[in-house]
Amino acid sequence: MKNQIERALAEISFGADGLVPAIAQQHDTGEILMMAWMNRDAVRVSLAEGRACYWSRSRGRLWRKGETSGQTQLLHELRLDCDGDAVLLLVEQQGVACHTGRRTCFFRAWRGGEWAIIAEPEIPPEALYPKGFDGT
Amino acid sequence: MKNQIERALAEISFGADGLVPAIAQQHDTGEILMMAWMNRDAVRVSLAEGRACYWSRSRGRLWRKGETSGQTQLLHELRLDCDGDAVLLLVEQQGVACHTGRRTCFFRAWRGGEWAIIAEPEIPPEALYPKGFDGT
Numbered sequence: 001m002k003n004q005i006e007r008a009l010a011e012i013s014f015g016a017d018g019l020v021p022a023i024a025q026q027h028d029t030g031e032i033l034m035m036a037w038m039n040r041d042a043v044r045v046s047l048a049e050g051r052a053c054y055w056s057r058s059r060g061r062l063w064r065k066g067e068t069s070g071q072t073q074l075l076h077e078l079r080l081d082c083d084g085d086a087v088l089l090l091v092e093q094q095g096v097a098c099h100t101g102r103r104t105c106f107f108r109a110w111r112g113g114e115w116a117i118i119a120e121p122e123i124p125p126e127a128l129y130p131k132g133f134d135g136t
Numbered sequence: 137m138k139n140q141i142e143r144a145l146a147e148i149s150f151g152a153d154g155l156v157p158a159i160a161q162q163h164d165t166g167e168i169l170m171m172a173w174m175n176r177d178a179v180r181v182s183l184a185e186g187r188a189c190y191w192s193r194s195r196g197r198l199w200r201k202g203e204t205s206g207q208t209q210l211l212h213e214l215r216l217d218c219d220g221d222a223v224l225l226l227v228e229q230q231g232v233a234c235h236t237g238r239r240t241c242f243f244r245a246w247r248g249g250e251w252a253i254i255a256e257p258e259i260p261p262e263a264l265y266p267k268g269f270d271g272t
């Protein structure tokens with residue numbers, strides 16, 4: 001499996017900062033949940049463990065999605081774009097993706113000249129992060 | 137409208153390079169079509185003209201999607217994530233999004249230890265770019 005994963009990595013074009021943008025999409029509904037970043041190790045962990053792992057730019061470390069909040073993303077499939085410089089994760093989101101408690105991070109829509117809030121929290125943020133939100 | 141657009145821009149956190157990652161999604165099917173980048177002017181043009189405009193990093197200029205190929209993206213809605221550092225464009229894709237002639241740029245899926253091609257070209261690339269593909 002390790003060699004397989006290295007073959008997967010060989011086709012991904014990481015940027016000068018070692019990162020590639022990663023889109024997380026709910027596999028069955030098509031809902032875009034969030035956008036984050038992955039480095040090589042984040043891809044390795046995601047494929048090896050079958051759950052989304054990102055690189056937290058704010059914390060400067062690997063971030064297994066849900067490690068604090070419990071809102072993990074089971075990885076259904078990893079996809080790669082034509083240039084190899086963006087990846088798409090089809091996931092099964094456990095609970096909510098956003099640290100605000102909303103299902104998706106993309107809850108603001110430009111409508112009628114303002115950013116309208118189009119989704120409400122499904123879980124109180126303080127229930128997700130009893131010790132406070134640390135960026136992961 | 138100009139003032140409105142400036143208000144939209146005020147909530148978007150552009151990176152140190154002046155860019156924000158942009159995801160294009162077909163508005164009705166949920167299909168992810170591509171990922172590209174926008175600077176302030178690309179957002180201004182997209183909102184003013186109602187069609188997706190990106191910043192081409194390879195060409196170093198604005199890129200009205202479809203300006204060469206005719207495969208434009210009509211903008212249905214612009215969405216913004218919780219941190220304001222990623223945008224989602226809900227679009228009506230005219231024809232295909234990918235320069236290879238495929239509907240989506242994310243046509244490679246990691247399956248069984250290899251990158252499987254999961255979509256075929258719907259339009260021959262040479263029909264999209266009779267003078268050759270220039271990155272836009």
